[in-house]
Amino acid sequence: MTALRSITDLDQAGLVPVSQRDTLDAVAARYAVSITPYLADLIDRDDPADPIARQFVPSGQELDGHAEELEDPIGDAPYSPVKGIVHRYADRVLLKIVQACPVYCRFCFRREMVGPGSDALDAGELDAAIAYIEGNPEIWEVILTGGDPMILSPRRMGEIITRLNAIPHLGLVRIHTRVPLVDPARVDAAMLAALKGPRIATWVVLHSNHWREFGEDGRKAIARLVDAGIPMLGQSVLMRGVNDDVETLTRTFRTMISNRIKPYHLNHGDLAKGTSHFRTSVAESRALIKALRGDVSGLCQPTYILDIPGGHGKVPLTESYLTPVGEGEWIVEDPRGGKRPYQG
Ligand code: SF4
Numbered sequence: 011m012t013a014l015r016s017i018t019d020l021d022q023a024g025l026v027p028v029s030q031r032d033t034l035d036a037v038a039a040r041y042a043v044s045i046t047p048y049l050a051d052l053i054d055r056d057d058p059a060d061p062i063a064r065q066f067v068p069s070g071q072e073l074d075g076h077a078e079e080l081e082d083p084i085g086d087a088p089y090s091p092v093k094g095i096v097h098r099y100a101d102r103v104l105l106k107i108v109q110a111c112p113v114y115c116r117f118c119f120r121r122e123m124v125g126p127g128s129d130a131l132d133a134g135e136l137d138a139a140i141a142y143i144e145g146n147p148e149i150w151e152v153i154l155t156g157g158d159p160m161i162l163s164p165r166r167m168g169e170i171i172t173r174l175n176a177i178p179h180l181g182l183v184r185i186h187t188r189v190p191l192v193d194p195a196r197v198d199a200a201m202l203a204a205l206k207g208p209r210i211a212t213w214v215v216l217h218s219n220h221w222r223e224f225g226e227d228g229r230k231a232i233a234r235l236v237d238a239g240i241p242m243l244g245q246s247v248l249m250r251g252v253n254d255d256v257e258t259l260t261r262t263f264r265t266m267i268s269n270r271i272k273p274y275h276l277n278h279g280d281l282a283k284g285t286s287h288f289r290t291s292v293a294e295s296r297a298l299i300k301a302l303r304g305d306v307s308g309l310c311q312p313t314y315i316l317d318i319p320g321g322h323g324k325v326p327l328t329e330s331y332l333t334p335v336g337e338g339e340w341i342v343e344d345p346r347g348g349k350r351p352y353q354g
Contacts, residue, residue: 012047013046013047013112014043014045014046014050015043015126016043017035017038017043020034020043020045020068023045023050024055025053025063025067026068030070033070034068034069034070036073037068037069037072037073038068040073040284041068041116041118041121041125041284042111042114042124042125043114044111044112044114044126045066045067046113046192048192048193048194048195048225048228049062049192049193052223053067059251060222061220061222061251061252061258062220062222062223064116064249064251064252065115065117065219065249066114066115066116068116069116069287071286072285074284074286074287075283076286079281079282079283079284079286080281080283080319081283082122083280083282083319084119084317084319084321085319085320085321085322086098086104086321087321091142092135092138092139093135093138094106094107094135094136094138094139095142097142097149098321098323099323100148100149101148101149101151102151102152103143103146103149103151103152104155105153105154105155106131106155106156106157107130107131107136107156107159107162107170108130108131108157108158108161109123109157110125110126110130110158110161111124111156111158111161112158112161112189112192112193113188113193117247117249117279117280117285117288118282119280120157120282121282121285122282124156124157136170140173143174143177143180144177148179149179150181150182151180151181151182151183152174152180153184153186154170154183154185154186155185155186158187158188158189159186160185160187160189160190160196160197160201164200164204165204167201168203171183171204171205171210171212172207174207175209175210180210182211182212182213183207183210183212184213185205185212185215186215186245187215187217188216188217188218190216190231190235191218191225191228191231191232192223192228194225194227194228194230195231197235202238202240205235205240206238206240211241212240213240213242213243214235214240214242214243215243215245215274216232216242216245217246218244218245218246218262219246219253219262220252220262221258221262221264221265224265224269232271233269233270242270242271243271243272243274244263244266244271245275245277246275246276246312247277247278247279248276248277248278248290248298248314249279249288249290250287250288251288254290254294254295254298255298256302259276259298259302260306260310263302263311263312266310267307267310272309273309273310274313275313275324276313276315277315277316277317278292278315278316278327280317281319292327296314296328296329299327299329300329303345304344305345313328314326314327331343335351338354339352339353340352
């Protein structure tokens with residue numbers, strides 16, 4: 011079975027109501043649609059609030075634009091010295107190899123750029139991107155992103171890792187992907203071999219927002235990666251109607267840890283066009299994060315992050331537990347709201 015890439019496909023799979031057909035066709039004409047057969051099987055057709063369907067099945071709400079929403083919400087473009095590279099922080103670059111994904115998230119922050127017809131880097135453009143990395147010795151880390159870089163064939167992935175491995179000032183390749191949970195068969199022996207450079211470290215950052223995305227084959231794909239010696243981090247987005255409650259967040263982060271993935275970042279929803287129905291307010295989000303602290307293991311606590319619109323970078327939106335009351339005198343709030351004096 012091939013991926014579901016049109017409203018007709020989704021209709022035949024029982025994932026969209028016929029009554030919304032015209033509206034959803036308009037959404038699909040604007041933003042790419044794809045759900046892998048494996049992921050489609052994880053959706054509970056009887057649950058109108060299914061958290062997987064909400065993330066991947068198009069909705070008419072995506073046509074609702076708001077003035078504050080942006081085509082390039084995290085501001086990649088001003089920091090792109092050559093095609094495919096985003097160099098916002100001194101020691102690391104994004105290398106956007108492909109603009110396609112096996113699934114298209116309805117809240118994607120690069121939704122204006124990604125899709126099946128979008129540009130991948132051609133051979134000359136990849137050469138120029140690699141030359142930029144070679145020519146800037148302050149770069150220590152390359153973040154492969156896109157699109158989803160694990161959509162590449164193992165041969166192509168291996169070529170890229172080999173080229174990055176040969177750049178002496180690089181220490182780390184970080185790969186951001188949804189593939190292990192949405193198309194686990196791609197994580198085969200050839201891909202595992204391709205991911206590991208002989209010198210450079212490869213880390214995989216898995217994007218997942220809900221524990222229900224962890225199907226049996228997906229968990230096995232994660233185990234193959236970790237057993238192959240590839241450390242994994244989790245990256246999530248806080249999303250209304252998907253994971254905006256303490257119980258779901260707790261179970262999602264515990265599921266990551268149980269599968270040997272350290273929750274790394276929980277992102278505040280970006281100002282991507284047509285995504286306001288997913289965004290939580292900063293105040294309610296901070297209250298949720300605060301409620302996790304204390305009773306949930308520290309291993310299960312990601313950092314809650316805002317990517318400041320306009321390309322100004324990522325900052326933690328953590329609550330402050332510290333109030334200054336004099337020189338070296340503080341009041342510290344404990345996990346249950348008690349106020350404790352502290353000197354230091
Ligand atoms: S996998 Fe990443 S790049 Fe692709 S649609 Fe989802 S958020 Fe966007």
